[in-house]
Amino acid sequence: MALHPVVEQVTNRIIKRSGPSRAAYLAHLEAARIQGVQRGALSCTNLAHGFAAFPANDKLKLREVKQPSVAIVSSYNDMLSAHQPFEGYPKIIKDAVREIGAVAQFAGGVPAMCDGVTQGQPGMELSLFSRDTIAMATAVGLSHNMFDASLYLGICDKIVPGLLIGALHFGHIPGIFVPGGPMTSGLSNKEKARVRQLYAQGKATREELMECEAASYHDAGTCTFYGTANSNQMLMEVMGLHLPGAAFITPGTELRDALTKSAARQAVAISQQGGTYMPIGRIVDEKCIVNAIAALHATGGSTNHTLHLVAIARAAGIVIDWDDFDQLSKVVPLLTRIYPNGEADVNHFQAAGGPGFIIRELLDAGLAHEDVNTVLGHGLRAHCKEPFLGEDGKTIWRDTPLQSGDETVLRPASNPFSPNGGMVLVQGNLGRAVMKISAVKHDYHVIEAPAITFDSQEDFMGAYKAGQLNRDFVAVVRFQGPRANGMPELHALTPALSNLQDAGFKVAMVTDGRMSGASGKVPAAIHVSPEILAGGPLGLVRDGDIIRVDATTGTLQALVPAEEWAARKQATTDLTKSHIGMGRELFTMFRASISAAEQGAATFPLPSPIPTIVPLHEGLDANEVVPGSDEDFLFRTQK
Incomplete structure (x- = not known):
């Protein structure tokens, strides 16, 4: 082919x-x-x-x-x-x-x-x-x-x-x-997700949740x-x-x-x-x-x-x-x-x-x-x-057999579940981000709603438990990038967001954090790059700004007049609590040197050329450069 x-x-x-x-x-x-x-x-x-x-x-x-x-x-x-x-x-x-x-x-x-184990805990900030x-x-x-x-x-x-x-x-x-x-295989994933959502609503006890989780991870x-x-x-x-x-x-x-x-x-x-x-x-x-x-x-x-x-x-x-x-x-x-x-x-x-x-x-x-x-x-x-x-x-x-053993799980390329892979790039005046939409219903591929800003997972969950989020909104969870706090996964927010979506509200999340491999049915524009500490624009968002998250056109936009947007100053927050405790102070050098999410959130450089390659081999001039990748010589970098 x-x-x-x-x-x-x-x-x-x-x-x-x-x-x-x-x-x-x-x-x-x-x-x-x-x-x-x-x-x-x-x-x-x-x-x-x-x-x-x-x-x-x-x-x-x-x-x-x-x-x-x-x-x-x-x-x-x-x-x-x-x-x-x-x-x-x-x-x-x-x-x-x-x-x-x-x-x-x-x-x-x-x-x-x-x-x-570390999901929603301080240790998650060491994960990446x-x-x-x-x-x-x-x-x-x-x-x-x-x-x-x-x-x-x-x-x-x-x-x-x-x-x-x-x-x-x-x-x-x-x-x-x-x-x-x-x-x-243990307890079904569908049942696990159901009990998690009930617990987030206060309709399941901790004991019931623990029994569910232990039956899943067994x-x-x-x-x-x-x-x-x-x-x-x-x-x-x-x-x-x-x-x-x-x-x-x-x-x-x-x-x-x-x-x-x-x-x-x-x-x-x-x-x-x-x-x-x-x-x-x-x-x-x-x-x-x-x-x-x-x-x-x-x-x-x-x-x-x-x-x-x-x-x-x-x-x-x-x-x-x-x-x-x-x-x-x-x-x-x-x-x-x-x-x-x-x-x-x-x-x-x-x-x-x-x-x-x-x-x-x-x-x-x-x-x-x-x-x-x-x-x-x-x-x-x-x-x-x-x-x-x-x-x-x-x-x-x-x-491998030519026919799938179960076409509800695995299909040939001639009869796929979807013509595309379900991962899209969205970009606009909020930066560049990725969305995984393979589990998101088509009705939620476009969300346009007022922003509510949060500077931590705890802030979001506090508002949810207080009943303040029963409306259409886009949760802008910021200061979650690699420089800010190690770019933790925010998967612990999934049950709450899922409950709000199930209640009929149009909700989405925009964050410079991660949402993990278990990203689910709620639209989420994640890994927003650049993050605020690298000059990214998430810090310009204010509560009430209309945010458009559109997976069909690849749009991630705050619908704010350009003049007003340009005049705004970056939001700030105290990140001390994310830099001390649970060993996080040991990783100060990582936060200082890490690259942007789109560059892999890496702490190491791209390979650079060796100045001069010299063979260590008897009979050759020590200053001679030996080209080619198939030589059986021992090479070293000339000092």
């Missing part, structure tokens, strides 16, 4: 826009690569420290500097259901790698926080910052230069983007992402709704960073363990010593990023990825923006109905055909690039597969 012209146009624009930074990134990648195992660059003292505590046979292999060493970087903790299954993975990986003559070492752990913290922790683990390939054990909201950003800063090292899988594994965590897993599939179909196999099963063993063996295979060298920095390129955006739209994925994918791309020297998301959304159809865009959960999605079905449909419709690198080599078509357990206990793969 020929590539869709819009997909081709967007890809070419990204390639052109990214030219200098991508070239710099690839130069960095080659500069870090050496001939032979990476630990061959270490002195005897360095290396002895790196294997001192290892068993004799592993120590011998590490000492001989011949066989590859595989890093394990894990987000394990046993408080959070999604990460608890990773506890036993290191032993599984080490045993699988030993069987083929290599060594695996636990390189380091990274923090993993859960927005489900945790992504770059995880990237830095990944870099610390890999900085010992002991490793020839890596396995990244992560699954949830900021963890996978953080791991991938860290991995891309070691882009010369091959890497595979290893998920833990979703928990089995076992090890990720939450089963299609939020950021499960969007992460879908993106790792289409980016070719998982073994095919690894995303949604439940924890504690034989197939889950078999997939982990297969990933360990494949990591060795794609190391330089394995014969099919495939560094992760060569997998994540412009086409790979376009494929990820397309899959995000096709599955109605998390709005958080309008930040995370931008930051991931940036780590690889690739520059994307919300125009790219918007244009692709217009041509990529919605192929799934998974909560909050439907009633099914990810287990139903997996049973109906899962990621392999989506990838094949996108390829066959010309909406994704097939000619990309993956952890299996070259070509995305190899990932249109489902994993099964073979008679020998090893993973085998079969082609």
Whole structure:
């Protein structure tokens, strides 16, 4: 199938826009690569420290500097259901790698926080910052230069983007992402949402709400709704960073363990010593990023990825923006109905055909690039597969069925739920923002109503509980951007807004904060950029201003005369309470240096060119510049 012209146009624009930074990134990648195992660059003292505590046979292999060493970087903790299954993975990986003559070492752990626990709490203001913290922790683990390939054990909201950003800063090292899988299905998402709304109305007790939540989140594994965590897993599939179909196999099963063993063996295979060298920095390129955006739209994925994918791309020297998301959304159809865009959960999605079905449909419709690198080599078509357990206990793969197992959950591109992806860019005198409308009824795609401004979630909930919001209005929840307070998710406001909408009021939200992967049925223009602390115009809004939020025309406008608008001064508020307590003072440097939401809310720069590349190789002039990315020399930057 020929590539869709819009997909081709967007890809070419990204390639052109990214030219200098991508070239710099690839130069960095080659500069870090050496001939032979990476630990061959270490002195005897360095290396002895790196294997001192290892068993004799592993120590011998590490000492001989011949066989590859595989890093394990894990987000394990046993408080959070999604990460608890990773506890036993290191032993599984080490045993699988030993069987083929290599060594695996636990390189380091990274923090993993859960927005489900911190939602509406002060800790949520560390959530977005945790992504770059995880990237830095990944870099610390890999900085010992002991490793020839890596396995990244992560699954949830900021963890996978953080791991991938860290991995891309070691882009010369091959890497595979290893998920833990979703928990089995519990209480239905529809029933959960119903009880939450009743509680917000005061019609359900805390005990009833607790019973509902405990029945929903009841076992090890990720939450089963299609939020950021499960969007992460879908993106790792289409980016070719998982073994095919690894995303949604439940924890504690034989197939889950078999997939982990297969990933360990494949990591060795794609190391330089394995014969099919495939560094992760060569997998994540412009086409790979376009494929990820397309899959995000096709599955109605998390709005958080309008930040995370931008930051991931940036780590690889690739520059994307919300125009790219918007244009692709217009041509990529919605192929799934998974909560909050439907009633099914990810287990139903997996049973109906899962990621392999989506990838094949996108390829066959010309909406994704097939000619990309993956952890299996070259070509995305190899990932249109489902994993099964073979008679020998090893993973085998079969082609994904041509027909969906349930067309109420998963459909082909020829018969989509919607002709577009349901994520739109809105812009105007209030700035630029994104809206997820795949779960919003068409009657609410345009809202024009007076503004009510709030400087915190608490202010909003106070007004709601006092009965002051029983009318048409647009809630302008401001001072929620990355510089102000870390850009928390405001999902805790969803039940109240939903109740107001159900009562017949026309309501919408406009905010420089986030609304999470669980954005639902209320229209919300989120991630407004630039935020107030970067000179953005949300601070010019006054109570009573008529605000137009129009997803059909892409409009985000305060209907205020231009002269009056220009004469206004920015609103101010005391942000001290968001900067102190719950560890928030430790993240002052993040608030000071973070980029705008549309630039990924990132704290790291785009790659820049190396001034001069000089080979460290006997017989060559030390000042000679060696061009080309395929040289087997050790490079360094000339001082």
